[in-house]
Amino acid sequence: MKFSLAYSMKRYRYPLLALLSALLIACTASWSPSQAQLQPEQARSADSFVNSIGVATHLRYVDTAYGNYDTIIRPKLQELGVRHIRDGGKNSEFYRRLNDLATLGIKSTLVMDSRDGITPANVVAEAIQPVLSSIEAVEGPNEWDVNPQATYKNQAFPEGLRAYQDELYAAVKADPTTAALPVLMPSLAIPYYAPRLGSLASADLGNMHSYAGGNLPSQDLDTKWVPLTQAVTGVAKPIVATECGWHNATSDLKASQPGISELAAAKYVPRLYLEYFNRGIQRSFLYELINERQGTTQEQNFGLLRNNGSAKPAFDSLKNLIALLKDPGSEFAPQALSYSLSGSSAPLSPAVHHTLLQKRDGRFYLALWQEVSSFDLQTKLDVYVPQQTVTVTLGTRVRQATTYKPLASVAPVQRYANPKQLNLTISDHPLVIELVPA
Secondary structure: OOOOHHHHHHHHHHHHHHHHHHHHHHHHHHHOOOHHHOEEEEOEEHHHHHOOEEEEOOOOOOOOHHHOHHHHHHHHHHHHOOOEEEEEOOOHHHHHHHHHHHOOOOEEEEEOOHHHOOOOOOHHHHHHHHHOOOEEEEEOOEOHHHOOOOOEOOEOOOHHHHHHHHHHHHHHHHOOOOOOOOEEOOEOOOHHHHHHHOOOOOOOEEEEEOOOOOOOOOOOHHHHHHHHHHHHHOOOOOEEEEEEOOOOOOOOOOOOOOOOOHHHHHHHHHHHHHHHHHOOOOEEEEOOOEOOOOOOOHHHOOOOEOOOOOEOHHHHHHHHHHHHHOOOOOOOOOOEEEEEEEEOOOOOOOOEEEEEEEOOOOOEEEEEEEOOOOEEOOOOEEOOOOOEEEEEEEOOOEEEEEEEOOOOOOOEEEEEEOOOEEEEEEOOOOEEEEEEEO
């Protein structure tokens, strides 16, 4: 029998098309988000995130903007909603302010340093007992590695610092009224000096001054800051970042680190707290609350507030994030949310980061952002970041979803009823999705 190619193709055209269509559908289904890809993720308490947020202050600097305690500092701390400050000093007015803030629910981590007249011999009686109602942690001396004039028993860094820290720890733990206070290791300005300081048993918590150098919030966290801090206190002890952040003096050519715009800081600051929280860093203190003086230099422009007390965009974006997520109350066991994240036409970009939280009433909060640069340090201009389309596929039944952009306000952006999928655009600042389980 003579073989006819034309007849053969005609004969099998439609079955072949059907087979190809089936294969295409199968391949597409295997790539697209499906029920098989949905994974339960354990949420963390929303309030535990809020509780990880702190700011650095200088309440004793009465010749700076901090002198306006009653008219600016106190009300602005209360407005911000932060519960933790980091400070240091030794005088009666300073102590009065700390104890006053404690009545508002704002507790203090305090630096103990010989340059302030605080020694292991007098630390309990003169530096802790006067503020026993407000202090929640004791911090070792501040950045002796770059301050050769800082000494203890005629020894500078590292020998003098080790001796001071060991005796400080022993003194705090020996007194029954202060023994429960956690003691942080001394801070280092240059983390690469950690091997010189060596391993310290005289600390309950690690401590780092993880400035990003004008870069994005997660810069060098995993490769430098965290491992070098652990070289001193070990991997088992939690870490606190007692200084971190950015300044806005972009024109200061003598700055030790580049400045960024106020808009970039407004995007970075909420991301910083989320990135640090994701890594299990116990608390992060942004440096600092207010620009201490007017001027264009680095040291005068670290504040969330301008020198006159007016809010920079970063103050508002952080205030909005805290207001959205705060949930004070007793401890509870957060649940898991079954969901998946995917890109619109390609795998999800690794730059899209997230944090999953839950409140006591059951509402989940999923924060999404692009962990990318928002400011060009060369041109000193804000960077346009193209939005990424992200699909959130929900396995957990959700009655309502609401989106928020803390950069702008606490007002809802959009609401969705009984969603199974959410197609969202994610930028370089957090988008927070509230998910109400059905």
